[in-house]
Amino acid sequence: MEVELIRIRNLKTWFFQGKGLLSKWFGQGLKIVHAVDGVSLTIRKGHTFGLVGESGCGKSTLGNTIFRLVEPLEGEILFQGRDVVKMNQKELRRFRQQAQIIFQDQFGCMNPRMTVGQIIAEPLMMRQREPESQKSIEQEVAELLNSVNLDPDAAIKFPNEFSGGQARRIGVARAIALNPMFIMADEPTSGLDISTAATILNLMQDLQDKLDITYLWVSHNLNQVKYMSDDMGVMYLGKMVEMGRTSEVFNHKAHPYTQALISAVPRVSSEQQEQTIFLEGEIPSPINPPSGCYFRTRCPQVFKRCEEEEPPLLDLGGEHFCACHLHDA
Amino acid sequence: MISEPLLEVSNLTLDYNLGNRKMRALDRISFSLDKGQVLGVAGESGCGKSTLGLAILRLLPRVAEIRRGAVFFNGTDLLKLSEKQMEQEIRGQKITMIFQVPQNALNPVFKIETQMTDILRVQDKYQNPGTRKPRGDFRQQAIERLESTGIADPEARISNYPFEFSGGMKQRVMIGMALSSGTSLLLADEATTALDVTIEAQINRLITKLAAEYGTSILYVTHNLGVLAEMADRIMIMYAGRIFEMGQTRFVLGDPRHPYSAALLESLPSRQTRGKRLLAIPGFVPPLDRLPSGCSFHPRCAFAEDICRQEVPPLTEVASGHWSACLLDQKRGRQKWKWS
Numbered sequence: 001m002e003v004e005l006i007r008i009r010n011l012k013t014w015f016f017q018g019k020g021l022l023s024k025w026f027g028q029g030l031k032i033v034h035a036v037d038g039v040s041l042t043i044r045k046g047h048t049f050g051l052v053g054e055s056g057c058g059k060s061t062l063g064n065t066i067f068r069l070v071e072p073l074e075g076e077i078l079f080q081g082r083d084v085v086k087m088n089q090k091e092l093r094r095f096r097q098q099a100q101i102i103f104q105d106q107f108g109c110m111n112p113r114m115t116v117g118q119i120i121a122e123p124l125m126m127r128q129r130e131p132e133s134q135k136s137i138e139q140e141v142a143e144l145l146n147s148v149n150l151d152p153d154a155a156i157k158f159p160n161e162f163s164g165g166q167a168r169r170i171g172v173a174r175a176i177a178l179n180p181m182f183i184m185a186d187e188p189t190s191g192l193d194i195s196t197a198a199t200i201l202n203l204m205q206d207l208q209d210k211l212d213i214t215y216l217w218v219s220h221n222l223n224q225v226k227y228m229s230d231d232m233g234v235m236y237l238g239k240m241v242e243m244g245r246t247s248e249v250f251n252h253k254a255h256p257y258t259q260a261l262i263s264a265v266p267r268v269s270s271e272q273q274e275q276t277i278f279l280e281g282e283i284p285s286p287i288n289p290p291s292g293c294y295f296r297t298r299c300p301q302v303f304k305r306c307e308e309e310e311p312p313l314l315d316l317g318g319e320h321f322c323a324c325h326l327h328d329a
Numbered sequence: 330m331i332s333e334p335l336l337e338v339s340n341l342t343l344d345y346n347l348g349n350r351k352m353r354a355l356d357r358i359s360f361s362l363d364k365g366q367v368l369g370v371a372g373e374s375g376c377g378k379s380t381l382g383l384a385i386l387r388l389l390p391r392v393a394e395i396r397r398g399a400v401f402f403n404g405t406d407l408l409k410l411s412e413k414q415m416e417q418e419i420r421g422q423k424i425t426m427i428f429q430v431p432q433n434a435l436n437p438v439f440k441i442e443t444q445m446t447d448i449l450r451v452q453d454k455y456q457n458p459g460t461r462k463p464r465g466d467f468r469q470q471a472i473e474r475l476e477s478t479g480i481a482d483p484e485a486r487i488s489n490y491p492f493e494f495s496g497g498m499k500q501r502v503m504i505g506m507a508l509s510s511g512t513s514l515l516l517a518d519e520a521t522t523a524l525d526v527t528i529e530a531q532i533n534r535l536i537t538k539l540a541a542e543y544g545t546s547i548l549y550v551t552h553n554l555g556v557l558a559e560m561a562d563r564i565m566i567m568y569a570g571r572i573f574e575m576g577q578t579r580f581v582l583g584d585p586r587h588p589y590s591a592a593l594l595e596s597l598p599s600r601q602t603r604g605k606r607l608l609a610i611p612g613f614v615p616p617l618d619r620l621p622s623g624c625s626f627h628p629r630c631a632f633a634e635d636i637c638r639q640e641v642p643p644l645t646e647v648a649s650g651h652w653s654a655c656l657l658d659q660k661r662g663r664q665k666w667k668w669s
Contacts, residue, residue, distance in 0.1 A: 054525040055496075163613070193373040193552055198596035199609035220525055223555075227598035227607075246603070264530040266555030268582055268597060278534065279527045281481075282495055 005045040005182060005214045006066070010038050011075035013058075013065045017287070031287050035061040036072070037238035040313075043231070045181075048208070048215040050229030050246060052222060052261065054283050058238040059218050063184045066216070067099060068092060079182070097127060100175040104187040106167040110159040116170055117141050117155030123177045144173040148203060165196035169203065176207060184216040189224065201228060222265045226250055234258045237286055237294040240313060244320035254322035256301050293325065301326060334361035334401075335546050336385070336514060341398035343384055345617070352617035354380045356570040358398070359644075364513070367540070367547040369561030369578070371554055371593070375614045377570040378550045382516040385548070386424055387415055402514070417455040421448065425507035429519035431499035435491040441502055442487040445471040448506050474505040478535060497528035501535065508539045515540060518550045533560055554593065558582055566590045569615060569625040572644055576651035584665075586653035588632050591666035608668045624656065631668055632657060 013036040035058045043049040051059045064070050066077055068084060077084040084095060103109040110119050120141045142152040148169040159167060168188065175183050185204065189197035201224070207213055217229050225232055226246060233243040234257065242255040253259045260277040279298045284290055290297050296306040303325070311323045343355040354377045362368045370378045383389050385400055387407065400407040407419065428434045436444060449467040453460070468487075475483035478501040491499060500520065507515060517536065521529040537560060540547055549561060557564055557578065564581040566574040566589065574587040585591040594600065595608035612629040615621055621628050627637040636656050644654040 054527060194554070194593055195373065195596045195608075195610040198598070198607040201598060202606050202609055205604075205606070221598075222526065223597070223599035227601055227603055230603070261527060264526045265599075266529075266533075266553060266559050268555050268558045268594060268599065276530055278530060282497060282528065 003045040004042050005080060006041075006043040006216075007076075007078040008039060008041050008066070009076040009078070010040055011036055011062070011065060011077065012038055012073040013061055013070055014073045033286050034238045034289060035286060036065060038075075039235070039238075039240050041233055041240065041243060043182075043214055043216060045214055046208070046212045047230040048217050048228055050217045050219065050225035050232040051235065052220060052225050052232065053235035054220065054261075056237075056283050056286070057235045058286070059235050060186055062235070063101075063186060063216060063218050066184065067096065067101060097123075097178045098180050099182040099184070100178070100180040102168075102171050102175050102183060102185045102188050104190055106164065106171050107159060109171065110167070112159055115156055115158055116145075116162075119159070119170065120144055120155070120174050120177055123174060127178055140177070144177055147176070147207070148173045149199075163196075164192055165199060168192065168200050172200075172203065172207070176211065176213070179211070180213065182214045182216070184218065186218045187220070188217075189219075189221070197224075204228075222262055234261065237283060237289055239294060239323065240321070241295065241324070242320075242322045243313070244316075244318070248318060248320050252316075252320065254316055254320065254327055255295075255324050256299050256326070257295050260300070293323075333364065335364045335403060336362040336548075337399075337401040338385070339399050339401070341381075341384065341400065342396040343380065343389075344394050344396055345390075345392050346394055347392055347618075350618040353620070354393070354570050354617060355384065358570075358572060360565060360572065360575060362514075362546050362548060364546055365541070365544050366562045367537075367549055367560055369557035369564045370548065370550045370567060371552055371557060371564060372567035372573075373552065373614050375569075375617070376567040378567050379518055380570075381567075382426065382518050382548060382550055385514075385516065386420055386426060387412075388420075422452055422455065422511060424514045424516065425512050426516040426518065427500070427503045427507050427520045429522050431496065431503045431523075432491065434503055435499060437491055439490075440487070441475070441489055441491065441494070442468065442471060445474065445487070445502070445506055452509075452511070474509065475502070477539065478502070478505040479531075480505075497524055497532060500524065500532050504532070504535060504539065508536075508543060508545060510543050512543060512545050515545050515547045516550070517547060519552070520549075521556065522551065522553070529556070536560075554582065554597065555599065566593070569620060570617060571625065572652070572654065573626070574651075574653045575644070576648075576653075580648070580651050586647050586651065586658055587655050588630050588657075588666040588668075589626050592668050595668050606669070624654075632666065 015033040015035055017031040017033060039062060053059050061070060065072050072085055079095060087095060121137050124137050124140055141155050145152050145154055150166065150169055189200050208215065217225060219225055229246050232246045232249055233240050236257050242249060242258045253262055260279045263277045277300060281298050284297055292308050293306040293311050296302045305325050311325045313321045313323045314327055316322055316327060339359045341355050341358040345352040345354055372378050395408060446464050446467040449470055453462060472483045472487055475487055480486055480498060480501055521532050524532060533556060551557060561578050563576060564578050565572055568589055574581055574590045581590060585594060592608060592610045598607060601607055610629050615625060623638045623640055624642050627633040640656060642654045642656045644652050647653045647658055
């Protein structure tokens, strides 16, 4: 039986602008950024959930909310049945040992004055240790470096001595240091060369096979999401517009946005030529989203109902969901 | 119809001299680019693709030294022009460049209007020496350029500052500054790498459209082979300062004759299905001051033989208009390079 690791229900993360004194005195209105606006999703244990969408669609905010790096306004985040939103500091600390993040900016998340050994050892020293574990931290660091195919000598070097791909591996080593069950990878290969990106993807795939880690794969690279993920969700302006098994979503793209997104991916092979659907304009501001369907301002298939009514996330069968009036016959 | 080459680079060799280290960033680069054509340049970081663009415009840092070669542009060798001629006739006039990060190329403290009219004023100054028109005379022209790049409400938006524009719009502004009827060559260095796929498609369509309108040739540097498959007429694959393969897009991508090109294509996730391993070329691009002997790719190449360690492979024409620099090509015949 398949077990779900994370279930998110109706999650909302809003940011409030203009709550300060100045706006109070000068009567500026309160602006609300609907960064994540009522998202529900399920991540299966040992599988990868790919989250795609353009910049500013809220995919990183959603990821950060799962770790409570930002506080949600409402909704539930069930991690193995326990609600992360309601956890107190102590529980949260334990949760964050089981769930880790690989950040997009691989150098920015490492202290340049610490050696790589110290960086990887830091989470190891923070954990509540079982008394019987006799392995020294140095040994563990060496094993971790080995498992991400880095030389153990790397432990005495500083982050600036590494290339982008190696720095990314260090980030992976730190993330797996505490044997987490869940890792969120935020654009894990951005800025890397083709063949370096391939080594990172292979590495993360191997780790998943070996350690049964569940990934939330946040990326705007659709080819990569197709290759890496079992399930996927497409976000637009804080809402989930399509969700389902990756193969199902790619083979039966239901939402016009997903269709445009997939058609815009430049392809190398000529046999699967597909007409690119060009979207006009850019993603609207999440402060003032359009009425009805948020996508209607750029949608090539817009009709009257889209302006008036917000489309609900419909079940198309086979765990494939889509929020579009076109499918609501 | 035989079109004449607009740009002809021959035997270009360039070193970076860093103290006692000498790094050969470009090694005997020869290629030509016809009018109205798009030539894509691909390769891993550190293979010299950006240096090539900078060398054409002669915007190199002081440590760079051009050893040999020529860059013929419309028949004139750019390397022989004086710095003044480069500035007055070539840079920003005939040859323009757009960069990867548009926010770094725009000055944050000046309005878009100021920055666009600046360019037009300078261009006008060199085209009609002696006259100096006020900035206001160019406003309308700047608005038209902005409009041609597809920015809505250009008359209002031209008074904005760069921070009020999104990344895609800033890249549009850059294109508006770079492309005009006088431009005959556009150098695009990773111009859409920082953008979302939907915006990337918009920008690439815009570049192609305007270039076709003005008959501009493009040298498009990127590491995204998918973008090149859609945009480029011809592709050049570079590695450690050398050209490894060059030819028409469909031949280079469809039937790569160099093991390195084949490896790049095999490492793309788009070609592989879930669960299968991607090809990762072992090792790294070598530092340019410690290049291996013989073929610089041999330590990473799965097919390397003794001869690869000894001889530098010349770039040879393996099929009509299709060039490859591999010693084993002859011997191998028409067998494909399959890495995995």
